[in-house]
Amino acid sequence: MRRGTAKRRKEEVEASLRKLGLEVYRKLDSGDFPEVRIPSRSVRNIVYDKRLRQYVLGKAFVRRYAGNIKHIRSLTQLVWLAFFVDKLLKDGKTSTLRDVYYSAQAYNMEFKDQAESNNIITDLEALLTKAREDFNIYPEERSSIFGDLTIEYTIPGYEGKRINLSSHPDGYMIGPSLSSAEFVETSAEMVLAVEKGGMFTRFVEERVHERFKALIVDLAGQAPRATRYLLRRLNRELGLPIYILTDGDPWGEHIAAVILFGSANAAHLRELTVPDGKWIGVWASDIVKYKLPSDPLSDVDVKRIHELLRDPRYKEGIWQRELKNFLKIRRKSELEAFSKYGLTHIVDRYLPEKLELVKGL
Amino acid sequence: MVKRVKFSEISPSEFFYRNRDLAGFTNPSRSLYSAVREFVENSLDACDEAGILPEIRVELSYLEEGRYDPQPYRLVVEDNGMGIDPRHLPDAFGRVFFGSKFVLKQARGMFGMGGTMAILYSQITTNRPAKVSSSVDGVKRYSFKLLIDIYENRPIIIERRVEPAERRGTRIEVSLYGDYTRAEPKITEYIRQTSLITPYATLHFKDPKGRELHFERVTVVMPKPPSPTKPHPHGIDVEALRRMIRLSKERTLLKFMSSNFHRVGEKTASAFLEFAGFDKERDPKTLDNEELVRFVEALRSYNGFLKPDSSCLSPVGEEILRAGIMKSLEPEFLEVVSRPPSAYSGYPFIIEAGLAYNCKGIEGLKLYRYANRVPLLYDEYSDVVSKVVNDELDLRRYGVKPNTSLAIITHICSTKVPYKTVGKEFVADRPEIERELKNALRELLRRLRRYLGRKRSYEMVRRRMNIYGKYLPLLARFSKELSGMKRMPRYRSLLKEGELVEERHG
Numbered sequence: 020m021r022r023g024t025a026k027r028r029k030e031e032v033e034a035s036l037r038k039l040g041l042e043v044y045r046k047l048d049s050g051d052f053p054e055v056r057i058p059s060r061s062v063r064n065i066v067y068d069k070r071l072r073q074y075v076l077g078k079a080f081v082r083r084y085a086g087n088i089k090h091i092r093s094l095t096q097l098v099w100l101a102f103f104v105d106k107l108l109k110d111g112k113t114s115t116l117r118d119v120y121y122s123a124q125a126y127n128m129e130f131k132d133q134a135e136s137n138n139i140i141t142d143l144e145a146l147l148t149k150a151r152e153d154f155n156i157y158p159e160e161r162s163s164i165f166g167d168l169t170i171e172y173t174i175p176g177y178e179g180k181r182i183n184l185s186s187h188p189d190g191y192m193i194g195p196s197l198s199s200a201e202f203v204e205t206s207a208e209m210v211l212a213v214e215k216g217g218m219f220t221r222f223v224e225e226r227v228h229e230r231f232k233a234l235i236v237d238l239a240g241q242a243p244r245a246t247r248y249l250l251r252r253l254n255r256e257l258g259l260p261i262y263i264l265t266d267g268d269p270w271g272e273h274i275a276a277v278i279l280f281g282s283a284n285a286a287h288l289r290e291l292t293v294p295d296g297k298w299i300g301v302w303a304s305d306i307v308k309y310k311l312p313s314d315p316l317s318d319v320d321v322k323r324i325h326e327l328l329r330d331p332r333y334k335e336g337i338w339q340r341e342l343k344n345f346l347k348i349r350r351k352s353e354l355e356a357f358s359k360y361g362l363t364h365i366v367d368r369y370l371p372e373k374l375e376l377v378k379g380l
Numbered sequence: 381m382v383k384r385v386k387f388s389e390i391s392p393s394e395f396f397y398r399n400r401d402l403a404g405f406t407n408p409s410r411s412l413y414s415a416v417r418e419f420v421e422n423s424l425d426a427c428d429e430a431g432i433l434p435e436i437r438v439e440l441s442y443l444e445e446g447r448y449d450p451q452p453y454r455l456v457v458e459d460n461g462m463g464i465d466p467r468h469l470p471d472a473f474g475r476v477f478f479g480s481k482f483v484l485k486q487a488r489g490m491f492g493m494g495g496t497m498a499i500l501y502s503q504i505t506t507n508r509p510a511k512v513s514s515s516v517d518g519v520k521r522y523s524f525k526l527l528i529d530i531y532e533n534r535p536i537i538i539e540r541r542v543e544p545a546e547r548r549g550t551r552i553e554v555s556l557y558g559d560y561t562r563a564e565p566k567i568t569e570y571i572r573q574t575s576l577i578t579p580y581a582t583l584h585f586k587d588p589k590g591r592e593l594h595f596e597r598v599t600v601v602m603p604k605p606p607s608p609t610k611p612h613p614h615g616i617d618v619e620a621l622r623r624m625i626r627l628s629k630e631r632t633l634l635k636f637m638s639s640n641f642h643r644v645g646e647k648t649a650s651a652f653l654e655f656a657g658f659d660k661e662r663d664p665k666t667l668d669n670e671e672l673v674r675f676v677e678a679l680r681s682y683n684g685f686l687k688p689d690s691s692c693l694s695p696v697g698e699e700i701l702r703a704g705i706m707k708s709l710e711p712e713f714l715e716v717v718s719r720p721p722s723a724y725s726g727y728p729f730i731i732e733a734g735l736a737y738n739c740k741g742i743e744g745l746k747l748y749r750y751a752n753r754v755p756l757l758y759d760e761y762s763d764v765v766s767k768v769v770n771d772e773l774d775l776r777r778y779g780v781k782p783n784t785s786l787a788i789i790t791h792i793c794s795t796k797v798p799y800k801t802v803g804k805e806f807v808a809d810r811p812e813i814e815r816e817l818k819n820a821l822r823e824l825l826r827r828l829r830r831y832l833g834r835k836r837s838y839e840m841v842r843r844r845m846n847i848y849g850k851y852l853p854l855l856a857r858f859s860k861e862l863s864g865m866k867r868m869p870r871y872r873s874l875l876k877e878g879e880l881v882e883e884r885h886g
Contacts, residue, residue: 040859041859043863050871085851094855098855
């Protein structure tokens with residue numbers, strides 16, 4: 020098992036921050052206005068990379084030049100944020116978007132609103148091609164994980180402490196300490212990520228982790244980046260295949276697609292995707308095949324399908340096929356629809372069949 | 381069967397009595413305003429013509445206490461002008477179309493008709509005589525109480541007195557029906573605006589409620605008085621030509637042309653007559669109707685006449701205009717311009733204009749329109765100035781933001797201002813006048829744009845200094861901490877660069 024990924028990553032970030040600080044310092048010290056070039060995140064500069072199978076930023080840059088009166092403020096904010104993040108990492112503290120917004124005031128810096136501060140955080144992400152979770156800045160929304168995986172904490176006060184993620188049936192929150200932990204060992208052979216907390220609880224109750232040798236992840240809707248990053252690590256570091264189970268509608272399909280191929284919003288980041296993951300359902304064709312109770316697609320659903328059909332991530336395979344199937348049957352089903360055939364139907368029949376099916380894909 | 385129509389002649393007084401609406405005596409409020417205006421203008425003209433620095437008192441009072449508007453008022457207007465010869469005094473006020481202004485030269489009033497109209501109006505509303513008195517020498521003052529005989533167009537003198545005079549000048553007192561409650565804003569605005577264009581005058585106004593407005597003169601410079609001129613050939617109609625021929629003693633068309641028209645000598649006259657196909661030696665009195673029409677058409681279409689000169693005009697001048705606007709509006713920035721003379725249909729005119737930015741008490745755009753030094757207060761939106769300002773000029777192109785405090789002062793002086801109506805409140809949009817107005821205002825707006833540009837760049841430099849003063853030290857501090865360097869970077873030279881920029885602009 021590979022070790023030290025989290026630690027190495029932290030060192031990388033710290034080095035990039037120091038490099039930024041030095042560049043600005045040297046310019047100022049030699050009497051020049053410093054400048055920073057950040058990959059442009061404008062819509063025109065977001066392109067789909069077929070090889071990486073994700074959205075990435077193109078070649079365009081925006082220049083933040085201190086000699087320009089319109090730039091000096093945001094450049095200073097960026098350097099302040101780098102300084103603040105560096106402190107967070109060194110002190111082993113974490114923060115939230117809201118925290119950052121308020122912390123600025125302690126340094127005689129101000130953001131006019133949360134949006135401005137969030138934007139600078141995204142600038143720093145783009146500049147270093149690292150997610151804000153790498154800066155110890157975490158979002159509020161959190162999802163959870165359950166299963167036989169032993170981790171070792173790296174956060175201050177817990178360094179070296181180990182825990183097994185099957186010890187608590189409600190699962191473990193995927194927060195800063197879990198994200199920065201090193202993986203020690205696991206008996207799991209796959210990861211099952213489900214869209215909803217209800218289904219996650221059912222899977223734990225039905226001992227899916229034992230029956231399928233799986234780690235179970237609750238995505239809690241559109242997966243937070245920390246969760247996407249964790250899924251990638253589980254895939255890369257532990258070699259576990261990732262299976263994603265969502266509601267049977269275009270929104271569910273998109274939740275799976277973002278985990279696999281990334282989002283346009285995070286085109287400035289790499290290493291958040293799991294291109295080898297599999298979406299195991301619920302597909303439109305499953306609604307027919309398993310005779311699931313269903314609702315008609317709303318206008319918004321249909322509009323969304325047409326949008327996704329134009330998206331490069333949906334150009335081929337089941338992605339394309341299932342979108343068209345949704346359009347054909349004009350129905351959608353939630354995960355809970357399986358309960359019509361008994362609470363354990365989804366685990367007893369659907370899951371084994373689908374896992375078998377996608378292995379061949 | 382042909383109907384027989386009976387024609388009867390009416391006197392000018394009766395004509396104006398029947399058509400008093402045209403002259404601005406429509407309702408009690410407007411009439412009160414018009415009466416004040418007519419008398420004040422007569423007084424100012426009387427001073428200007430004699431080169432006397434005007435001092436004018438206007439007093440309005442209730443004729444009876446405790447009544448409600450509309451009600452009778454007493455209006456007194458007194459000036460220190462050259463006075464009116466006692467032999468002409470009753471006629472000057474008691475007869476329509478009697479006056480010294482029936483020649484071509486710029487003056488506030490055209491025919492001296494307004495004063496008589498006001499007296500006529502006071503007579504028909506209160507049936508009280510007007511009291512006029514005047515002293516030409518400052519020694520003796522002649523006073524008349526008079527009514528107007530409307531049918532005969534002549535004054536009826538009720539009382540005539542001679543008293544010792546305290547000073548030279550004319551005083552008029554009338555009793556008339558009015559509505560001061562409604563007229564108050566217009567009357568005070570009229571006096572205020574009059575003081576703007578005549579800053580060499582001292583004006584006093586006392587209203588019926590006992591409130592007083594005083595405008596002291598701020599300059600003793602008076603505009604150069606105009607000299608009367610002969611009519612320009614382009615501005616002649618058949619009726620005017622007929623009258624000129626009747627009054628002329630000349631026996632040949634050549635002599636008639638060269639002695640009766642503005643800037644027409646024998647050379648121009650003979651060239652024109654050849655062009656028009658008339659015999660130079662012909663007696664003008666022998667022209668028949670058809671020939672008169674043909675003659676006028678030729679006058680208008682002939683291009684060889686010299687442009688009218690402006691000696692008959694009396695622009696206020698940039699210095700006086702500037703003083704007046706400065707005093708009245710106290711602007712942050714003021715530019716004035718006096719355009720070179722131009723002409724429309726044979727009438728010379730001059731456009732003067734002022735542009736005052738950031739004025740005391742003005743929010744948004746305000747127009748001050750003047751014609752022959754008379755403020756025009758009614759029907760702003762029908763006026764050529766409104767048309768030019770609102771339709772032809774894009775103020776934003778000159779860096780003027782909406783709701784900027786901005787006053788545009790325009791003065792058109794001409795021997796004949798092309799009013800659209802008899803009420804003399806708004807000027808028609810003649811293309812020549814429109815063009816000159818546009819040129820004047822564009823010139824001023826360009827100067828304003830330069831000023832605003834300088835002001836903005838100065839403010840930008842200051843803002844820049846503030847911003848760099850704040851952020852550069854922070855940038856230095858954070859980069860020092862982040863890079864782990866021991867001392868602060870030497871960034872001070874970058875702040876100095878900002879100062880250099882400021883000096884260049886300041």
